[in-house]
Amino acid sequence: DAGITQSPRHKVTETGTPVTLRCHQTENHRYMYWYRQDPGHGLRLIHYSYGVKDTDKGEVSDGYSVSRSKTEDFLLTLESATSSQTSVYFCAIASTIGYNEQFFGPGTRLTVL
Amino acid sequence: EDQVTQSPEALRLQEGESSSLNCSYTVSGLRGLFWYRQDPGKGPEFLFTLYSAGEEKEKERLKATLTKKESFLHITAPKPEDSATYLCAVQAQGGSEKLVFGKGTKLTVNP
Numbered sequence: 001d002a003g004i005t006q007s008p009r010h011k012v013t014e015t016g017t018p019v020t021l022r023c024h025q026t027e028n029h030r031y032m033y034w035y036r037q038d039p040g041h042g043l044r045l046i047h048y049s050y051g052v053k054d055t056d057k058g059e060v061s062d063g064y065s066v067s068r069s070k071t072e073d074f075l076l077t078l079e080s081a082t083s084s085q086t087s088v089y090f091c092a093i094a095s096t097i098g099y100n101e102q103f104f105g106p107g108t109r110l111t112v113l
Numbered sequence: 114e115d116q117v118t119q120s121p122e123a124l125r126l127q128e129g130e131s132s133s134l135n136c137s138y139t140v141s142g143l144r145g146l147f148w149y150r151q152d153p154g155k156g157p158e159f160l161f162t163l164y165s166a167g168e169e170k171e172k173e174r175l176k177a178t179l180t181k182k183e184s185f186l187h188i189t190a191p192k193p194e195d196s197a198t199y200l201c202a203v204q205a206q207g208g209s210e211k212l213v214f215g216k217g218t219k220l221t222v223n224p
Contacts, residue, residue, distance in 0.1 A: 042200070042217060100145065100210055101159050106155060
């Protein structure tokens with residue numbers, strides 16, 4: 001398995017509270033991604049990073065921010081969580097070497113009440 | 114806009130009954146097409162990358178093929194442990210490394 005961990009694995013929070021999800025990799029890969037997965041929508045890209053302090057928006061970035069201060073860590077923050085952000089969040093990593101396949105972490109299940 | 118459509122949404126097979134899953138796509142210049150397997154409660158697991166029409170890749174009972182408009186994932190003599198959701202994704206040329214995913218096909222193989 002690719003060396004990707006996500007924390008926490010499960011979280012229940014209330015509307016309006018800030019939430020930070022962490023993705024940690026041990027592969028030293030350049031690219032890191034945050035996706036959300038919802039029934040009927042599949043995997044959708046929230047934000048991605050192509051290097052330390054280099055990030056860009058994905059398809060569904062509203063209400064989310066990210067930060068990457070070290071190669072190994074990519075943080076996803078919900079500044080003020082809403083019920084529509086209840087979802088399963090996956091982090092992925094990809095190397096610039098080879099075929100650029102993305103490898104996924106185990107996911108974080110977030111419930112916003 | 115890049116799009117990926119997978120069919121069928123769900124497929125039930127008997128053990129040993131071969132079949133195919135379809136992934137049709139529209140993309141402004143295909144850089145790569147990816148197949149993943151996802152088990153319940155887990156992250157997607159990488160299976161194959163295809164780059165050009167006519168290319169084929171195999172792994173155990175799975176074979177992926179690619180044309181200019183679609184990809185097929187052929188499952189030969191499936192076993193119950195092949196039950197999972199299979200995801201298809203495309204990457205467009207342009208260098209952002211972003212993937213656009215289909216909604217997946219949920220495969221159930223009954224013993």
